[in-house]
Amino acid sequence: MSRGRRYGLVMAVDRLPAADPDDSRDQLGAALAALRPLVAAQSGAWAAAGGESSGDGVLGVHPPVRAGAAALGASLLRSLCHHQPGDFPGGWFDSYLAVNRRVAAAVAASASASATVWTHGHQLQLLPRVLRRMRPDLTVVMHLHTTFPPAESFARLPEHRALLSGLLGADVIALPHQRAVDNLLDLADRVHGLPVREGRITLGHRGVRVVAYPLPADIAGARRLAGLAPVRAGGGRIRAAMRVSGTVLLSVAGWDPADAVEQRLHAFERFLATHRPAPGEVALLHVACGDPRTPAEDAQRQRVDRLIAKINGTHASVGQAVVHYVRAEPDRRDLTALYLACDGILVTPSHHGTVAAAHEFIAARGELGASVVVSELTSGVADLPGALAVNPHDTGAFADAIASAAGRHGPAPRARHADTPPALDSWAEHLMTLVRARGAAVPATPERRTRRLSTGAHTRHTRPGGYEVGGPPLAARRVSGR
Incomplete structure (x- = not known):
């Protein structure tokens, strides 16, 4: 990577995908690897929370000393999104925040003016907010391929305000299905009192668009x-x-x-x-x-x-x-x-x-x-x-x-596709078009005041390490055919 180079597209991810999609170990890795040609065609770069060494088109991110605690926190967040209880260890959030800050610093230093940042993964849920404070000119999409839990489950986490604030730093949040979208909107509306209308969350002068956009099968x-x-x-x-x-x-x-x-x-x-x-x-x-x-x-x-x-x-x-x-x-x-x-x-x-x-x-x-x-x-x-x-x-x-x-009740039923899912490249290009349209911005609704994501009306709630949470942005049946 040449010194001082700027990128119009940066992919910020938990880990770098394999160079060849066929070498990937899961569907997510294959999907991200399939996006490499798209990123290369736009002269983009990658930034990984895992601290992989820098190189051509890869931004250098030095992991903090307790990076393992941050990775564990991300795994526990994924389990929480899958409706599983998680016992978060003490001090996990400090390391988690440190990882997000380091990735944000690398992205902010290398992104060109008004660049697009595609953020993916539970390890980087704070990144949109951190990055917005560093570079408000950037357009950010936050993509999670796992579901988002019901508000009651998410709000039990002491750090839920910080995590929601981090997510709402994005212009567009892409989730895998409509139920996940509804859960996030419910959390913003019912728990945090933020104005929500037609899939948009309003925060002061801007809005965050939340869409159902699942990864397609390859x-x-x-x-x-x-x-x-x-x-x-x-x-x-x-x-x-x-x-x-x-x-x-x-x-x-x-x-x-x-x-x-x-x-x-x-x-x-x-x-x-x-x-x-x-x-x-x-x-x-x-x-x-x-x-x-x-x-x-x-x-x-x-x-x-x-x-x-x-x-x-x-x-x-x-x-x-x-x-x-x-x-x-x-x-x-x-x-x-x-x-x-x-x-x-x-x-x-x-x-x-x-x-x-x-x-x-x-x-x-x-x-x-x-x-x-x-x-x-x-x-x-x-x-x-x-x-x-x-x-x-x-x-x-x-x-x-x-x-x-197993054919114990007659010939085994054969499944088929009702429709062919979109190819990964066209799926990604469509999401990029949605993000770049910056359709998330909406005026604040006059009938409802935005509530600060804080512990009280006049309290500025701060996590250890100075991460400010308060303030605006924040029975079996056969499937029938269609």
Whole structure:
């Protein structure tokens, strides 16, 4: 990176994405990696909270001494957004704020006049506000791919005022679905008394536009990878190693309890107890991705380990497991090979999420056909005609859906796409157009006074380290076709 260079677009993210989307370890990483050509075409730069070394198009950000505490805080915030309790350690906010300040300083020093800053990730929720105070000329979009919790859950966090103030420093906040949007608007309106109208939050002379804008599934990428000979060979090897003559169902998840892995396993155990398939007739392949990042996730790993051992101890035979358990971090090629090796997939989070993995599974399988069980609590279930939608907390209904996907009630239903999601590049370009229009600015409504995000009408609430919070900005059913 040349000294003194200025950028019209800066991507501020939790971590730098892989140079090749196929090397990514999750959907988010693949999406951000797919944006690299867009950023390069606009001569943009990247800034990462993880403190990756600077280079061509990468801004140098030196992480603070306790950067690990900030990363833990971000993981706990993600868990909170997934309706999971989080025990935040003392002092986490100081390190969290320090990371945001350092990223903001790097961006402010390198962004050109009136540049656009795309901020992404829970580790940078304070960045829009910090950056606005440094560079009010910048246009900022805050993008979170995970849901936003109900106001009652978020407001329990002592630092909720600071976090909301940080978010509202943006011009546009993009969330994954309308329920998340409604939750954020409710927090601003009912808890903090900010004027809210038609998806906009008014703060003094300006407004913040809040939109539902989920990451699309990479259908084109899944189809492309499924056609590669090495990937198809990898899928064949996986299938041969399991030695299953019938149906293999796939489960891929991290350690977040909201992924409902335990519910999947309990439902599969109920299916085995009810239908008693012979070992080798039906199997579940569960791939646990990454390492636990919070105490709740570590406890989840221990429960999953015990539950899988119990199921195999009860229903497996010598040399033939019924639950094949792998801890791995598959890249996009490995994941597509898993798709090709399996007949169906369970995409059943216990919270309001998305079904991108189901779309990619269907795309990769192509003419092979795909059985899909999804949570009825997720977004976009109607976009998957032929999928089996269940409440993941209803073990009996979930087990019955697994039986249908395994062909125990007749031919297994095949899921398909109702519509083709947009390509990642066009998705990103549309969001950039929305941001640059700066349609967030609206006049303050005369009938309602903006409340300061503070502890009292005349109190300026300050977090340790001088971060000012107060003051203006702040039963199974088949999915039918359309």
